[in-house]
Amino acid sequence: MSKASSPIKLEGLSKPRGKRWDHLELLERIDSSGSISAAATAMGMSYKAAWQAVESINNLSREPVVIRQPGGSTGGGTCLTEYGRRMVATYRRLEQAWAAVPSVIGDMMDDFDQYYSMSRRFDMQTSARNQFLGTVKAVKKGAVNAEVIVDIGNAAELAAIITNDSADHLALESGSEVFALVKAQWIILTTDTNLKTSARNTLTGTVVRCQEGAVNAEVVIELPGGKTVASIITNESVKTLNLKEGVKASALIKASHIILAVPS
Incomplete structure (x- = not known):
């Protein structure tokens, strides 16, 4: 965010803790080892729990954070994308600058808003195994229900049927950021x-x-x-x-x- 931009709103900002930092450490270990299995072992996590964490992070991000590398003589592996590395670096810089909140954060990096917005997504607690971040493309209302078309990226869409009251309560309209949850x-x-x-x-x-x-x-x-x-x-x-x-x-x-x- 440049100095000429509007200031960052810090309402509700709390020091990152719990699962978010577990996710951060997992990403760092994957980046250094090139292996989810090695990263999980180092953290005392099960391989399944590590993969589920990675899948959740990717699904809640507009760009892939972790990608699989094809096999070959080395057997392949897993690594962070450039976007993922920048996200990790942002979190670590936020941790280091915490004592200086809010005066320092606005000058940390131009795209802080984007990464801070993503960090808030991991605060959501739900039992739904599948969580997709998307953008509303259209809201088509009927007599009682509304069909909401959600773009989840890479030419993939989801259509959801909810009540008109729910659509109004969520203030859904074209361009709105929305989560699609599916058990x-x-x-x-x-x-x-x-x-x-x-x-x-x-x-x-x-x-x-x-x-x-x-x-x-x-x-x-x-x-x-x-x-x-x-x-x-x-x-x-x-x-x-x-x-x-x-x-x-x-x-x-x-x-x-x-x-x-x-x-x-």
Whole structure:
């Protein structure tokens, strides 16, 4: 932010703590080791918890923060994008400058507003496994309900059906920043790209993780651009669909199963 810009609003700013700094350390360790597994081990985290944290960070960012590197003689790995490194550096500079708040923060870096805005997104607590940051493209109201089209980036959209009252309460309009939340249990998976269904939304990508439990499995699909969508299905369904890493699959989501939220 330049000095000529409007001052940063610091209402509600509290010293970062808890999960946010766990996420920050995880990103730093991934960047230094080139491996999520090594970073998780160093932090005493499970590999699954580390991947879920990374997926959440990427889904709540307008640009990828962590990307997978292709395999080869070195076996591939994981690294931070330039955007991710700048975000980490911003957090660390904020930590160092905390004693001087608010006089120093406005001069820290030109794009502080962008990264501070992103930091606020990690304050949201929800049980929904899938959380996407997006921008409202259109709000089409009917007699009772409204269809809200949300752009989640990389040519991917989600259509949500909510009541008109909810649309008014959230003050949704074209250009509004919004979160789209979807529980993993509500997502149907298919490997048939020609399948016709009543589900309003289809997100297609590649399976990057398939972890079976006693009865159910968590299947994670990576979308073009790096965002991910996680689904909980039965182990039997995994076998029937032959789901495994590298398989192309689609996530089907009913418009009524998408919950919209806005920053407070």
